[in-house]
Amino acid sequence: MTAFECTLCGKCCMHAGGELIEVEKRLTSRDFLCRQKIIGGTFRARIEERFLDAFRDASENKAHPSWCPFLRGLPGEEGKYVCTIHNSRPLICRSYTCCAMRIFGPDGREVGKVKGRRSLDTGDAALRRCWDESIAPLTTDDDIVWRTEVTGTLERAGYRVEAYE
């Protein structure tokens, strides 16, 4: 398996961030007491030294209330976003992987992704059919067994699969 490489697109923190994290109190110029809204409990967030300047510019956040309060654009890199509390981000963010697998067709083009735990994201009708017929019926709860079976099934159907840890 390959290690997942985040492209810093920021989508995960734009769509769910605001529902996930709430700032309760500013403790110092860099530290915040925060609440994890979904699983409850508080944690201390510390803005990384390297992101202090980026953090100070909250103009984009004001226009996007669904964003996590700690998400910022990466200065000088259009379309890239960073978690300014990366080292002190909560467990729920540490364990999140947006893409469990990438699926490539015989010509090497990416034709689909497995998002979250087991959801296929594809616009490719043949892959969708293959998934619905051969993969959706798999019943195992064991994710490692499931990944092995999915990879084998897709490879026999002519696809190449990159599965992430």
Ligand code: SF4
């Ligand atoms: S984890 Fe995924 S959705 Fe989130 S920023 Fe990285 S590539 Fe984008």
Ligand code: SF4
């Ligand atoms: S704490 Fe960081 S990783 Fe978690 S939602 Fe906010 S910006 Fe994203």
